[in-house]
Amino acid sequence: MMPDARRKKSAGIIVWLFVSDSMIPEIKDRKISRRIIMETNNYTVLLVDDEEEVTQIIMKKIDWEGMGFSVIGSASNGVKALELVEEYQPDVVMTDIRMPYMDGMELAGRIKAEFPTTKILLFTGFDEFEYAKEAVRLEVEEYILKPVNAPELTRVFSRVKAKLDQEISEKRNVEILQKYYTESLPLLQTNFYSTLIEGRIPEEELPKYLEDYQISFSGSCYCCLVIHTSASQVPEEMSPLLLAASVQKQVEERLVQKWQAKSFFYLGNMVLIAQLENENDVSEVTDECDRFCRYVRRIVGAVVTVGIGRVCHSVLELAQSYSGAREAVSYRGIYGAARAINIQEIVPQEPGKIDTEAEAELSNLLKAIRLGSAAEVQEAAEKYLKRIASPVNSLQQYQIHIMELVSALYRFLANNDISTGALSGDMKKLYNYLLELEPDTLQKWLTETGLSLRSQLISARSSSTKSYIRKAKEYVHSNYADETLSLDSICELLGVSNSYFSTTFKRETGKSFTTYLTDFRMEQASRMLIETNEKSYVIAKSVGYTDSNYFSYVFKRCFGVSPSKYRTEHTKE
The missing domain is CATH 3.40.50.2300 (Response regulator)
Known part of the structure; x- marks a missing residue:
């Protein structure tokens, strides 16, 4: 100074x-x-x-x-x-x-x-x-x-x-939480929202429901958020019920108003229907929810995971968005709890979900392939085959189950961008082949197929993450001189939220994006100091710093000496 x-x-x-x-x-x-x-x-x-x-x-x-x-x-x-x-x-x-x-x-x-x-x-x-x-x-x-x-x-x-x-x-305060918990949304509105995300509201009846229940949807587009509060990690002075009420109060204060969201409880979780101005707002929603998760853990001791579904343009499509948000929450075992998880970022393929009416065992099998361990895949396969081979089922029912299995597996391949070659490529041939197998052989085939698909998904997720990191690095190498280059601009370019990109970038490279960008700029600056006779302020501008004083401060913090002294020390003959 x-x-x-x-x-x-x-x-x-x-x-x-x-x-x-x-x-x-x-x-x-x-x-x-x-x-x-x-x-x-x-x-x-x-x-x-x-x-x-x-x-x-x-x-x-x-x-x-x-x-x-x-x-x-x-x-x-x-x-x-x-x-x-x-x-x-x-x-x-x-x-x-x-x-x-x-x-x-x-x-x-x-x-x-x-x-x-x-x-x-x-x-x-x-x-x-x-x-x-x-x-x-x-x-x-x-x-x-x-x-x-x-x-x-x-x-x-x-x-x-x-x-x-x-x-x-x-x-x-326990009394305030108890009072707030009793002042939940009116029962009719809650029932409507629940029915809406179940996909059971006929299009022709929607206007009447909205009028009768005094509900207004004014956003250009919408997305569902599932807010899951862990019941196994509760502060000593609170019960799970009061902890959930506390989280609800914080949601109302920090998220509901900002996104003009409709909030209600469904299947043990708090659900928000956020109203957005445009599709790109979902990245900001993700970052805001990520900050919220860290905030409530620190203030009230709650471990909260927020799942964020895909954006839709009609309230009648919210069932698909909710399904994605609920699936995103289930990924907390992979990506960690106490954070926001955007289904579009972790499963970037176009929507096309598994039939919600399929048997529970088949759904569990597919879920195990997506998220479970090898042992869980094997167990789910055994349970599913035991059910469809039950003596109470007729031959026709067994054939229908095999047909549903084949259809579900091919949908699974399409939804996760896996080649149909993983199942021999022909649905009819595969269906006939499975019908001819003995129970033990069928179980072996299904287990091996499930484990193979699980391995391909793990590899695909890893490749997707590495692709983001590679593109970010390449962009830095080509545009480090751009003074506006930042975490926000690279996330906008890649089309992902700050929280997801920051987490994956640091996990893969060992340093934050900002640190990586600064280190690369400093490497280029040090090379130019040795190889050219340019002034420090010219070099500063060449590596993305408009303020030469701040460039000198960052350079000294990185190398321990000023740019001029660095040049002197490294150009001595």
Whole structure:
């Protein structure tokens, strides 16, 4: 920082955001920081300031543990602070205003827009009216003038803690949850929504239902969300019923209003019918639901998985969307719970679902092939064949069952983009072949076929994921000079949500997309510094940085030295 800039900053501004590396765990160790958040019962605080010596003084003025707070880390500028807020969602952010790359006021605005429950404290060295007005607009908790003494700072955090205690108490208050649970949607509306997603509303009767039950569907398109709350992971102070009510309340507050959604309970899960402006909104829905899952786990201790179905343009098609959303929830065993799962992203083929009227055993077999283990496939095959070979069935019934099996398997191949060669390619020949088999031989064939299809699905899912990653890498290699290249732009290009792409990219490459992009740009910059005589600001622009100062900051963070020093060290003869 230049001397004149430091003088301007010390003259005053708002929130403190820094902690010495020697005083708290380094935020770079993500596993340690995450464990601190999960294990502590204290409220978490993130400090933001680019002057470490000032932060050390603030740290010594408060008994943080005694006040019921834990400092989880620090950041030296608003850009880094926003990354940490997105990952750890602290209860309180304490920030100065004047910092490089993103000042405290912009940081406060971004936090309030994306994480409205986070409390913000601003510090300043003088009483500047314009800052005070902006602080009021952003609904910051405190606007504090420097210097501040220990008693005053303690009183500030006492007031913040009292407000946080009150909000948590309201969310967990058993009487409020019980009352809210009884104020569910009217029975007639719930019955209508249930019947609608079952596909049992005749088209000609739909207008009368909507009029009689005072229901309005005004979206351009729609999609179903299935919200599954784990009943096996419940906080000690709550029953499963009250936990479900708590999740319902949070859904109403954070999701229903934003997407003008219809909400109701069906088969033990909460279901939303979201109304969208266009099909592309489903990516934003997915990201919002992913943030919601992490939020409710932290606030009320609920493990929630949100399944998101395909977008449809008519409410009469919601049965297909619901079927996809419910299937997406079942993938939590593969992709993990406490997150949003979009069926279009994990099963990107065109819709064409298995007949919902097929026997339960056949459905279970196909589900085991899609999601189960090898042992589950074998068990499902045995149960299905035992049922269709029951003595109570006539020969004609057995033949019909074999026909249904063949048809279901071919639909399964089509829905999952698997070549019909996996079943010899001819439905009639396969049907006749299976009718001639003895029970033991038929069971062996069905088990081996199921295991083969399971292996092909696993391989296809892996190939699909690797294809996304490969395309993203190739795009970075060709367009790293584009200053607008970001996680959002690459997801829009690929047509997937941020949450799904971020998870798969990090799982496959070991680093986030932003880190990968930065590392690649730095590699190109280091090569240009050695191989050319271009100025640093020219190289910065060539690798996607319009701000040469920020480029120098990122370069030094990556290589430990400034660009000029790097060039000197690597061009010595």
